[in-house]
Amino acid sequence: MTAGAARAMNATVETHAFDLAKSSVRDLNAALHALKPGSNASLWRVANPRGLHAIAAGLDAPVTVEVDGPAGYYCAGMNKQATVIVRGAAGVGVAENMMSGFVHVEGDASQAAGATAHGGTLVIDGDAGARCGISMKGVDIVVKGSIGHMSAFMAQAGTLTVFGDAGDALGDSIYEARLYVRGSVKSLGADCVEKELRDEHRKELFERFRLAGIDGQIDPSEFRRYGSARNLYHFHVDNASAY
Amino acid sequence: MNEHVKAPAAPRTLPRESATFDAYTLSEIRRAAATGIYDIRGAGAKRKVPHFDDLLFLGASISRYPLEGYRERCGTNVTLGTRFAKKPIELKIPITIAGMSFGSLSGPAKEALGRGASAMGTSTTTGDGGMTQEERGHSQTLVYQYLPSRYGMNPDDIRKADAIEVVVGQGAKPGGGGMLLGQKISARVAKMRTLPEGIDQRSACRHPDWTGPDDLEIKIEELREITDWEKPIYVKVGAARPYYDTALAVKSGADVVVVDGMQGGTAATQEVFIENVGIPTLAAIRQAVKALQDLGMHRRVQLIVSGGIRNGADVAKALALGADAVAIGTAALVALGDNDPKWESEYEALGTRAGAYDDWHEGRDPAGITTQDPELMKRLDPVLAGRRLANYLSVMTLEAQTIARACGKSHVHNLEPEDLVALTIESAAMAQVPLAGTQWIPGANGAF
Numbered sequence: 001m002t003a004g005a006a007r008a009m010n011a012t013v014e015t016h017a018f019d020l021a022k023s024s025v026r027d028l029n030a031a032l033h034a035l036k037p038g039s040n041a042s043l044w045r046v047a048n049p050r051g052l053h054a055i056a057a058g059l060d061a062p063v064t065v066e067v068d069g070p071a072g073y074y075c076a077g078m079n080k081q082a083t084v085i086v087r088g089a090a091g092v093g094v095a096e097n098m099m100s101g102f103v104h105v106e107g108d109a110s111q112a113a114g115a116t117a118h119g120g121t122l123v124i125d126g127d128a129g130a131r132c133g134i135s136m137k138g139v140d141i142v143v144k145g146s147i148g149h150m151s152a153f154m155a156q157a158g159t160l161t162v163f164g165d166a167g168d169a170l171g172d173s174i175y176e177a178r179l180y181v182r183g184s185v186k187s188l189g190a191d192c193v194e195k196e197l198r199d200e201h202r203k204e205l206f207e208r209f210r211l212a213g214i215d216g217q218i219d220p221s222e223f224r225r226y227g228s229a230r231n232l233y234h235f236h237v238d239n240a241s242a243y
Numbered sequence: 244m245n246e247h248v249k250a251p252a253a254p255r256t257l258p259r260e261s262a263t264f265d266a267y268t269l270s271e272i273r274r275a276a277a278t279g280i281y282d283i284r285g286a287g288a289k290r291k292v293p294h295f296d297d298l299l300f301l302g303a304s305i306s307r308y309p310l311e312g313y314r315e316r317c318g319t320n321v322t323l324g325t326r327f328a329k330k331p332i333e334l335k336i337p338i339t340i341a342g343m344s345f346g347s348l349s350g351p352a353k354e355a356l357g358r359g360a361s362a363m364g365t366s367t368t369t370g371d372g373g374m375t376q377e378e379r380g381h382s383q384t385l386v387y388q389y390l391p392s393r394y395g396m397n398p399d400d401i402r403k404a405d406a407i408e409v410v411v412g413q414g415a416k417p418g419g420g421g422m423l424l425g426q427k428i429s430a431r432v433a434k435m436r437t438l439p440e441g442i443d444q445r446s447a448c449r450h451p452d453w454t455g456p457d458d459l460e461i462k463i464e465e466l467r468e469i470t471d472w473e474k475p476i477y478v479k480v481g482a483a484r485p486y487y488d489t490a491l492a493v494k495s496g497a498d499v500v501v502v503d504g505m506q507g508g509t510a511a512t513q514e515v516f517i518e519n520v521g522i523p524t525l526a527a528i529r530q531a532v533k534a535l536q537d538l539g540m541h542r543r544v545q546l547i548v549s550g551g552i553r554n555g556a557d558v559a560k561a562l563a564l565g566a567d568a569v570a571i572g573t574a575a576l577v578a579l580g581d582n583d584p585k586w587e588s589e590y591e592a593l594g595t596r597a598g599a600y601d602d603w604h605e606g607r608d609p610a611g612i613t614t615q616d617p618e619l620m621k622r623l624d625p626v627l628a629g630r631r632l633a634n635y636l637s638v639m640t641l642e643a644q645t646i647a648r649a650c651g652k653s654h655v656h657n658l659e660p661e662d663l664v665a666l667t668i669e670s671a672a673m674a675q676v677p678l679a680g681t682q683w684i685p686g687a688n689g690a691f
Contacts, residue, residue, distance in 0.1 A: 058469030074465040078398040093452035112452035116393035233442040
């Protein structure tokens with residue numbers, strides 16, 4: 001059972017069905033935004049998402065939203081508190097600028113997954129495209145497949161854990177985010193270096209596996225850690241070509 | 244006998260300085276040679292470019308009659324965001340305060356901007372680094388900038404804002420990102436931006452999760468969804484290709500387009516960028532207006548113009564050329580007290596003088612405005628500075644009304660290109676108004 005499914009099962013009592021073939025994303029979001037504190041037991045099942053954009057964007061309530069199919073751009077954008085599960089692929093910028101909560105994509109995710117997200121957890125069962133975790137500011141991202149080029153560009157804080165491979169220029173101009181990759185890294189971006197994987201990092205990885213619902217199945221020691229060399233933190237002319 | 248007569252000295256020419264290698268250029272070559280780093284500074288383009296000074300109003304005459312200066316009404320209000328937003332912004336004057344970040348400006352400076360603007364019934368704008376209590380608390384109408392860095396970006400602040408401005412670029416540096424040097428990354432600034440304290444911080448030049456107009460349209464849709472379609476969404480571009488950028492912003496669903504010319508200020512950018520990239524404000528307005536007109540969206544999507552607006556005449560000229568409102572940044576800082584001669588000795592100690600000080604990124608502003616130094620910050624009284632800004636905005640508004648009445652207009656928005664002539668061929672071509680004393684509009688029948 002996936003972590004998302006487990007959370008969905010925990011959310012009982014009130015279930016709402018919403019069919020995007022019959023109503024608009026605007027109606028769905030308006031209904032979700034109107035939820036008052038105390039409605040935390042509700043489960044929303046969204047049918048026929050058909051790649052529509054901004055599904056479940058801007059939520060700020062501890063509800064669970066299950067999207068039964070592929071979502072378009074910015075699904076669960078700026079999420080707070082909510083659990084959003086996409087039973088399909090997710091388009092550009094899934095969970096962009098998330099503040100808190102849990103977003104689970106059961107398929108692949110397009111570019112800029114988790115871009116600039118400040119908090120919460122984003123789990124992607126498949127692959128993620130280019131710029132995964134770009135400018136991330138505190139989110140924990142777990143990708144069970146591989147990630148594309150320029151991922152974690154200017155990543156400021158949080159963790160990006162990748163079970164597969166990473167494309168070109170991983171962690172270019174990275175600040176203090178921590179990157180863990182189990183497979184190969186095609187190339188590292190400017191100022192991104194491999195760092196020692198210590199016990200504290202294994203512990204952190206173990207915690208990320210738990211978030212992704214696969215604790216105990218993978219050895220954290222199989223991962224390599226990457227982070228900032230901090231050479232670009234202060235402008236120096238000899239580094240000019242790297243800026 | 245001749246050997247006793249001294250030959251007259253041959254006349255010498257005066258020392259001749261090169262127009263090409265002028266004193267500033269020579270000093271820059273020496274500075275570059277000594278440091279190996281390009282020059283970074285604040286403010287906008289300082290070179291002379293065709294500007295509003297090159298335009299004149301014709302005023303009323305036999306065929307057009309004026310309004311009485313002190314008796315007949317001349318409206319100045321403007322509504323922004325009438326296209327899609329459920330809650331458009333209503334401003335009493337068509338002069339707004341441009342986006343300037345907390346980080347580049349001190350907390351008291353942001354508060355003063357809010358106080359001054361609110362007193363006059365107009366809006367202020369956040370900047371890179373997020374929204375502070377100083378500006379939200381003291382700004383009756385606050386526009387929240389949505390920038391590539393997304394520093395401090397969060398949905399709660401978006402919902403607290405009265406409008407959202409998606410920043411694609413700014414006039415001082417179209418295509419450039421931001422820079423905030425370590426001296427200004429105080430503990431508070433660092434926390435707001437999720438960055439280590441004291442580092443030299445670079446902001447991205449491109450949004451992380453969209454590229455191009457098709458993506459922008461979806462991004463704007465997301466922002467509308469998050470805010471339940473209530474808030475006007477502006478798109479701000481640096482003046483470079485204003486015809487196409489305006490058209491694409493409209494296509495992407497903007498309620499308001501902001502076009503910022505090269506004289507518009509920056510907190511910190513390379514001098515070479517400020518002076519050599521982008522086009523003057525005057526050259527941008529008519530292109531932006533034409534894009535709106537060609538799409539049948541003029542006045543339906545509002546246009547805000549910024550970059551070198553200094554007085555009510557500039558406001559009136561921008562509106563006459565088709566803008567709905569203007570934004571001021573540098574002028575607002577001067578109204579607060581920036582570059583005031585009363586700090587002359589301190590400016591000299593910094594190697595500059597009042598009126599020329601532009602090393603805003605260094606955080607040592609004697610006026611306490613472009614700094615995060617707690618001691619310098621104390622020099623700015625936000626109440627007094629806010630009053631100064633309100634006074635200045637009031638004067639600009641009265642000036643614009645004076646001109647509008649002289650042209651027979653009962654609202655400043657009724658000013659039109661027909662009220663204007665140009666003093667130079669360049670400005671006539673850029674503004675698409677006749678050269679004074681002629682009926683000649685260079686390029687009138689040609690394409691842009």
